[in-house]
Amino acid sequence: MSKVFIVDTNRKPLNPVHPGYARLLLKQGKAAVYRRYPFTLILKREVEQPHVQPLRIKLDPGSKTTGIAIVNDASREVVFAAELTHRGQVIKASLDDRRSVRRSRRQRKTRYRKARWQNRRIKKGWLPPSLRSRIENILTWVRRLALLCSVTALSMELVRFDMQLMENPNISGVEYQQGTLMGYEVREYLLEKWERRCAYCGATDVPLQIEHIHPRTKGGTNRISNLTLACERCNQEKGAQDITDFLKKKPDVLARILKQARQPLKDAAAVNTTRWALLDRLKATGLPVETGSGGLTKFNRSQRKIPKTHWSDAACVGKSTPEVLKMKGMIPLLIKATGHGRRQMCVTDAYGFPKQHKQRQGSFQGYRTGDMVKAITPKGTFQGRIAIRYRPSFRLGKGDIHPKYMRRLHRVDGYEYAQERSA
Structure with missing residues (x-):
């Protein structure tokens, strides 16, 4: 099963612990909840010269979903697993909507203005936002996990295997x-x-x-x-x-x-376009990066008789994969990228005409839309994500609740979380 991340009072990462031991620390008052997703505890004391075991983050990048696994090479144990769902198609649709709105506005107001799209140059290494978001999502979680545990190496699936090209590197054309x-x-x-x-x-x-x-x-x-x-x-x-x-x-x-x-x-074209850019960004973190082929991942998984999932593929990436992987009872964290809102101030109708203007203020009374809260009211206890209103009555579930009854559990961070029911 997934271990619980733990840091000391100075936020230095320690060895992940068993959920049972984490509950004991909370019950004894020696630790408090530091983060809900992924679940992390913070000790109420400093640990001098902690003996931490090195861990490896392994990635299986995909167009729609990326598998993430943290493996302890010494104990051959999968410490943490997650599946990260990207929002590239949502970004593409939003850009298409923005383009249509701008064209409609310019046609109405400046129909005789000369086109300027030929004046712009594309920088070397430029990627469209829908593809760049995939890279940024993966890097965000690599950085987050590196703050919660002692990550010393990275592994990622880079290419599919091609034995024909290996046997004859100069092969080309019809041959x-x-x-x-x-x-x-x-x-x-x-x-x-x-x-x-x-x-x-x-x-x-x-x-x-x-x-x-x-x-x-x-x-x-x-x-x-x-x-x-x-x-x-x-x-x-x-x-x-x-x-x-x-x-x-x-x-x-x-x-x-x-x-x-x-x-x-x-989907394969999207992965092929972003894989080398992702590799360069991972190398920039300063950690050693191991690359493996898709054929090696499939071989490792089939030899160990592991069912095919995104996170299990990630655990089998590279030659560093142990002969036996301990992953019994592992329940991956399901992460879905949702973004941080949008900057559009004017909402339009289906024909591109303005119909509503949005508030410039992003928060109200210390809360933001998407915050996960727990509300204890005279009518009962409610928990979930809120949608703020610019009045003391926020949307929670199917009703409105006053913020005085709320306690924030997790700040909105551009992602939604769920726990898979079965490993």
């Missing part, structure tokens, strides 16, 4: 595209694109076969856009039929497959 591992690379691409399930029946955890959407006997090609994955039963039932004939009684499945076949592997 590279049609080499001995061409079928393997195509299969890995399809597994990612079709989410490791049969495109026709949705079956998972079964052997999948590469299937031509439009059969070759009727003019279909081997292009990646004409390939999908199917289980053995669906592959045999389809045979040499055209997909329109095979799925004529399932028009919704047909439309989904044809649409998904044309889509590129956007």
Whole structure:
């Protein structure tokens, strides 16, 4: 199970402790709650020359979710695990809305102004905000965890393995595209694109076969856009039929497959774009950074018979992975990036016209929207996140509660937290 982080009165990190020992410290009054997420205690005394064990933060970066694990290499124990959900798509949608609002306003007010978008230059290493946010989220949690425990090394998954390129570093062009591992690379691409399930029946955890959407006997090609994955039963039932004939009684499945076949592997492109920038930022922390391939991660996980999750993949990253990982009963912390609000002062309607102006003040009576509080009122006890009103009545759950009944448990920090029910 997850250990509890603990720091002394000077906020120096100590060895994480068992939850039972943490409860004993709280009961005896020797410690207090320092942070709710991740749960951390602070001792009421100073520890001179503490003997702390070195820990390693291991990362499995993803487009939508990044796995995080803290491993004690000496004891082979997973001390902490988390899954960080990014908000890149939300940022992209917000930027699209902002662009449409600005264009609408400029069309109404300065329709004859010359375009200036060609005057701007993109700096070297620039990344769009939707991708940069993924890097910043990971770095934020690396820094936070380094303040709560003695982190001495980092590990991250950098690239997928490519044995063909290793055997011949000078391979390129048609020779590279049609080499001995061409079928393997195509299969890995399809597994990612079709989410490791049969495109026709949705079956998972079964052997999948590469299937031509439009059969070759009727003019279909081997292009990646004409390939999908199917289980053995669906592959045999389809045979040499055209997909329109095979799925004529399932028009919704047909439309989904044809649409998904044309889509590129956007998530993989996002990871490929940010992985080297993330590596440079991690090296800038001054900690030694170990990199590993996706093939090594999969090998480590399969050899240890560990179920595939984001955080378990992170625990298996790199050659430093112990032969036996102690992770029984581990419950990961689910972290979701929500941002710190927005600077838009004028709310618009669906047509881009202003309809409401926001308050410039971000807090009221010491509280901010998103703070987690506990309210003990004459009608009962309530706990959750609040939405402030600029009057002494804040929104909590389905009702309004006066702030005099509230006690803050956790300040809003741009993330939401939940605990997975099962390991």
